[in-house]
Amino acid sequence: xxxFCLPAQTHMGYAHLNTANLPRSLSFYADKMGFQQxxxxxxxxxxxxxxxxxxxxxxxxxxxxxxxxxxxxxxHVAIRLPSRATLARTFKxxxxxxxxxxxxxxxxxxxxxxxxxxxxxxxxxxxxRPRDEWKYVGNQVQMxxxxxxxxxxxxxxxxxxxxxxxxxxxxxxxxxxIADLEQAxxxxxxxxxxxxxxDWTGQGVxxxxxxGYHHHIGLNIWAGQQRQPPETLGLRSFSINVPDADTLxxxxxxxxxAAVEVEEQADHSLLLHDPVGNALLLVNNH
Numbered sequence: 320x321x322x323f324c325l326p327a328q329t330h331m332g333y334a335h336l337n338t339a340n341l342p343r344s345l346s347f348y349a350d351k352m353g354f355q356q357x358x359x360x361x362x363x364x365x366x367x368x369x370x371x372x373x374x375x376x377x378x379x380x381x382x383x384x385x386x387x388x389x390x391x392x393x394x395h396v397a398i399r400l401p402s403r404a405t406l407a408r409t410f411k412x413x414x415x416x417x418x419x420x421x422x423x424x425x426x427x428x429x430x431x432x433x434x435x436x437x438x439x440x441x442x443x444x445x446x447x448r449p450r451d452e453w454k455y456v457g458n459q460v461q462m463x464x465x466x467x468x469x470x471x472x473x474x475x476x477x478x479x480x481x482x483x484x485x486x487x488x489x490x491x492x493x494x495x496x497i498a499d500l501e502q503a504x505x506x507x508x509x510x511x512x513x514x515x516x517x518d519w520t521g522q523g524v525x526x527x528x529x530x531g532y533h534h535h536i537g538l539n540i541w542a543g544q545q546r547q548p549p550e551t552l553g554l555r556s557f558s559i560n561v562p563d564a565d566t567l568x569x570x571x572x573x574x575x576x577a578a579v580e581v582e583e584q585a586d587h588s589l590l591l592h593d594p595v596g597n598a599l600l601l602v603n604n605h
């Protein structure tokens with residue numbers, strides 16, 4: 320039994336991705352998807368849905384290669400739209416550019432579209448159904464991999480002129496390729512204090528979350544155990560926002576007690592790495 324659980328208000332912050340071509344990435348995330356550029360420092364651009372909250376960071380490395388498909392690292396970053404209507408509008412927008420999609424699914428708790436960005440970084444676009452419609456068995460959220468009626472979703476997009484992605488859009492979760500489920504559970508659940516919300520160990524995947532959410536982090540072993548090589552594209556880091564300084568302090572103490580290397584950043588966030596090297600920052604923005 321875990322003696323520490325993250326507060327229910329814990330949520331994802333931003334995803335920081337490596338790109339081989341910054342103008343190409345901006346053409347996708349800003350021009351097509353409708354994120355706003357809020358800063359450009361050196362080779363890094365910060366994008367936001369609402370004009371002030373960082374959601375997507377992009378750092379350019381022109382000589383880096385795509386992440387090998389058979390390696391740990393990013394599976395997808397999940398961009399959460401606030402409603403089915405806003406998901407439909409964003410879907411219609413990308414379809415108007417003939418942008419390719421890789422899959423579509425009804426997960427019971429959400430409806431999701433899957434695609435890759437121009438560097439091959441995996442993305443999910445989704446919206447959540449109301450929580451009172453979710454089903455639980457114990458503390459496990461019931462999810463599925465059902466088909467999505469794509470044509471019906473597209474028909475629900477209205478015809479008002481496109482201006483930008485909905486400002487209530489955020490990063491809902493991050494899904495990672497890892498090497499060992501028990502090792503990942505020990506890190507994300509037992510140490511960091513997420514709860515296992517979906518246990519599909521038999522299918523090689525578990526989800527962890529705070530506050531009864533379906534998942535803030537997905538963890539699967541589908542890509543094998545090889546670590547992502549250096550100087551390859553993919554996920555640079557992601558951030559987790561905790562609601563108070565006391566929680567951040569407790570996490571710092573727990574990490575030090577577990578001999579996990581932690582770097583305190585200038586903004587007092589904590590930079591650390593999971594067992595396969597995925598970088599995450601624990602942040603208190605309040």
